Amino acid sequence: MTMKTDDPAFQLGKQVRYAMFGEEGVRGLDDSDDFMAPMQDYVTRYCFGENWGSDILSRKVRSMITVAILAGQSCPAQLRRHVRGAIANGCTKDELREVLRHAMVYVGIAHGTDSWAHAAAELQEMGAY
Numbered sequence: 001m002t003m004k005t006d007d008p009a010f011q012l013g014k015q016v017r018y019a020m021f022g023e024e025g026v027r028g029l030d031d032s033d034d035f036m037a038p039m040q041d042y043v044t045r046y047c048f049g050e051n052w053g054s055d056i057l058s059r060k061v062r063s064m065i066t067v068a069i070l071a072g073q074s075c076p077a078q079l080r081r082h083v084r085g086a087i088a089n090g091c092t093k094d095e096l097r098e099v100l101r102h103a104m105v106y107v108g109i110a111h112g113t114d115s116w117a118h119a120a121a122e123l124q125e126m127g128a129y
Helices: 008-030 037-051 059-073 076-088 093-107 109-126
Strands: none
Touching (some): 008 037, 059 076, 059 093, 059 109, 093 109
16 A cells, blocks of 8 residues: 555645654655555545644644543553654743643543653653753
8 A cells, every 4th residue: 555645634644744753754654565554544635634634723722632542541652752853843841841740630540640751751852851
């Protein structure tokens, strides 16, 4: 399967991925082989094009929601990526800390503290700590 690169949702999704994650965020598209291409196509068109591309919620709000959800799912790599995206989308360190504090009440202390540590490490790596 090839990616539907001429699809407007794909083009928007690629733009959103680049805006949030820079060159690293779109590298997976160029590096996709025939096994990975369907996943990259779906993530780009549906997740970032149709979902993140909607203007009903701001990208900043979507970032805060995403960080909170990922904190509860114990997905450190995705959490770190979306902390980086949240900063690109206008979230501050203080807002991210508050999102994690709020999420910890609902996702549990273990998930919350792990997520907080991963978020802090990503913010430090970015020089945003």
